[in-house]
Amino acid sequence: MDLSIRALAVWRRNFLVWRKLALPSILGNLADPMIYLFGLGYGLGGLLPQVGGTSYIAFLAAGTVCASTMNAASFEALYSAFSRLHVQKTWEAIMNAPVSLDDVVAGELLWAASKATLSGAAILLVIALLGLTHGMQALWVLPLIFLTGLAFAALGLCVTAVAPSYDFFMYYFTLFVTPMTLLSGVFFPLDQLPAAMQVAAQALPLTHAVGLARPLLLGQVPTDVFGHIAVLTIITVAAFATAVSLARRRLLK
Amino acid sequence: MVPLKVDALRKSYGGHQVVAGISFALQRGECYGLLGPNGAGKTTTLRCCLGLTAPDSGSITLVDEPVPARAREARMRVGVVPQFDNLDPDFSCAENLLVYGRYFGMADTAIRTRIPQLLEFAGLAGKEDTSIRILSGGMKRRLTLARALVNDPDLLILDEPTTGLDPQARHLIWERLKRLIADGKTILLTTHFMDEAERLCGRLAIMDAGRIMVEGAPRELIKSQIEPQVVEVYGEDAPGWAQAEAGAFARRCEVSGETAFCYVDDAAPLLDHLAARPQLATLHRPANLEDVFLKLTGRDLRD
Ligand SMILES: Nc1ncnc2c1ncn2[C@@H]1O[C@H](COP(=O)(O)OP(=O)(O)OP(=O)(O)O)[C@@H](O)[C@H]1O
Numbered sequence: 001m002d003l004s005i006r007a008l009a010v011w012r013r014n015f016l017v018w019r020k021l022a023l024p025s026i027l028g029n030l031a032d033p034m035i036y037l038f039g040l041g042y043g044l045g046g047l048l049p050q051v052g053g054t055s056y057i058a059f060l061a062a063g064t065v066c067a068s069t070m071n072a073a074s075f076e077a078l079y080s081a082f083s084r085l086h087v088q089k090t091w092e093a094i095m096n097a098p099v100s101l102d103d104v105v106a107g108e109l110l111w112a113a114s115k116a117t118l119s120g121a122a123i124l125l126v127i128a129l130l131g132l133t134h135g136m137q138a139l140w141v142l143p144l145i146f147l148t149g150l151a152f153a154a155l156g157l158c159v160t161a162v163a164p165s166y167d168f169f170m171y172y173f174t175l176f177v178t179p180m181t182l183l184s185g186v187f188f189p190l191d192q193l194p195a196a197m198q199v200a201a202q203a204l205p206l207t208h209a210v211g212l213a214r215p216l217l218l219g220q221v222p223t224d225v226f227g228h229i230a231v232l233t234i235i236t237v238a239a240f241a242t243a244v245s246l247a248r249r250r251l252l253k
Numbered sequence: 254m255v256p257l258k259v260d261a262l263r264k265s266y267g268g269h270q271v272v273a274g275i276s277f278a279l280q281r282g283e284c285y286g287l288l289g290p291n292g293a294g295k296t297t298t299l300r301c302c303l304g305l306t307a308p309d310s311g312s313i314t315l316v317d318e319p320v321p322a323r324a325r326e327a328r329m330r331v332g333v334v335p336q337f338d339n340l341d342p343d344f345s346c347a348e349n350l351l352v353y354g355r356y357f358g359m360a361d362t363a364i365r366t367r368i369p370q371l372l373e374f375a376g377l378a379g380k381e382d383t384s385i386r387i388l389s390g391g392m393k394r395r396l397t398l399a400r401a402l403v404n405d406p407d408l409l410i411l412d413e414p415t416t417g418l419d420p421q422a423r424h425l426i427w428e429r430l431k432r433l434i435a436d437g438k439t440i441l442l443t444t445h446f447m448d449e450a451e452r453l454c455g456r457l458a459i460m461d462a463g464r465i466m467v468e469g470a471p472r473e474l475i476k477s478q479i480e481p482q483v484v485e486v487y488g489e490d491a492p493g494w495a496q497a498e499a500g501a502f503a504r505r506c507e508v509s510g511e512t513a514f515c516y517v518d519d520a521a522p523l524l525d526h527l528a529a530r531p532q533l534a535t536l537h538r539p540a541n542l543e544d545v546f547l548k549l550t551g552r553d554l555r556d
């Protein structure tokens with residue numbers, strides 16, 4: 001790896017673009033998860049007595065925060081990063097300066113995770129205002145969603161590094177992101193799944209994000225903290241290393 | 254300081270040698286040209302020099318640093334104008350320079366104090382807040398040149414800086430590049446324009462198929478590589494005439510479409526001969542760099 005502090009200049013480049021459209025961007029990112037939260041939370045929740053020992057909307061809150069963090073990180077690392085890599089050739093322009101490709105990918109990773117964190121935090125705020133959190137321990141969700149953002153940004157950048165066009169990303173969403181949303185305990189407790197699928201769900205990064213976020217928001221003490229964090233960290237590191245080597249193959253050959 | 258020294262550089266893609274063992278070196282303060290038809294390997298050579306692709310073999314020293322080992326350190330002191338514009342479309346002119354300066358680790362205040370003079374140099378004074386999206390091609394190219402100067406580099410690497418520009422914009426860029434040379438910068442430039450190379454380059458190399466065919470000062474190449482006079486003969490009958498009669502007057506005669514290019518040491522006998530053939534139009538001129546280029550690389554299309 002050829003990493004340096006210059007990665008932050010790449011982060012700042014993206015931040016400067018985002019700052020121009022910050023408010024619409026935040027509001028836009030909020031709309032979709034809010035519809036899920038209210039629609040399912042109240043609509044479906046009205047039919048359910050209790051889920052996991054709490055109201056359905058309180059159960060759903062943690063899943064919504066994590067899923068929208070995942071979505072925000074994925075969109076940024078796929079569509080936005082791809083337009084900079086492929087359409088605008090911004091990565092190539094940057095690499096003519098004393099910035100390595102590894103720095104560029106790291107800058108993109110940190111940026112997508114930052115944007116995802118902001119997205120998740122905005123939903124967290126709404127949830128807190130609705131009285132669906134329990135005390136200050138909800139703030140521990142912030143570092144958790146940053147780590148979640150890193151994991152999904154790194155996975156997304158692997159796909160971006162090999163993508164021939166925007167169409168390619170549809171496969172990633174339909175084959176990976178959407179099934180994961182349904183199988184990671186976002187909408188219903190994992191123990192509702194057949195035993196084999198419960199085991200498989202443990203391999204999904206979103207499962208581990210939700211596994212930590214839910215007790216934190218419900219005022220419970222999370223279990224297996226180290227295990228969840230380890231999985232998300234390992235995925236981040238392995239996917240980032242993969243993304244860098246795929247990007248090198250694409251741009252430095 | 255050694256601005257750039259390339260030794261026995263080779264690079265192939267999929268078994269095809271794109272750069273096939275080239276060596277050249279730039280002297281401090283000179284403008285050196287790399288000329289060659291499409292696909293000759295110019296851009297690939299530049300990418301190797303910048304450490305953006307690993308050569309198969311050979312050695313490169315860029316502003317005193319070995320490349321690719323210390324390419325990042327070398328690029329601190331190099332400015333690059335890439336073949337295709339890649340300005341940041343999300344930004345204004347000033348923001349493009351600001352953001353680019355940050356990639357060199359420059360402080361915002363240091364960049365901001367340079368921005369007015371850089372824009373002035375690029376003929377874009379007062380365009381700080383103008384969006385890239387509404388700039389003309391010439392303005393974009395000039396801003397790209399300004400961007401390459403943001404770090405006050407010792408060496409500039411320019412890949413076809415004036416391709417696609419109108420004569421006015423081209424002349425402005427030439428004038429600016431001459432100013433940079435007068436200021437002591439070293440320049441490596443690729444171009445398809447022979448007049449550009451003749452005007453700007455102290456020395457140049459003509460490449461074809463990954464090899465350097467000749468190297469030298471433009472005037473010397475014209476003197477040493479080709480006959481001094483050219484008579485161009487036009488008209489429907491020109492190819493037939495060239496076939497039958499040109500050999501008696503010209504050492505070399507090349508036909509392209511309906512034009513015959515006759516290369517001669519003394520044009521007088523040929524011009525007398527042609528004066529009696531009014532159906533053939535003629536143009537008599539001294540040989541130039543384009544004649545050298547075509548002689549060495551041929552008249553066939555490359556792609
Ligand atoms: N990344 C790559 N992968 C495969 N082939 C490549 C790659 N880059 C360049 N080539 C091939 O190498 C040859 C030389 O390309 P290069 O861009 O260096 O030529 P050039 O002299 O700059 O041409 P032009 O005047 O058209 O810009 C071309 O045949 C090109 O197709």
Ligand SMILES: [Mg+2]
Pocket residue numbers: 295296297336412
């Ligand atoms: Mg080229």
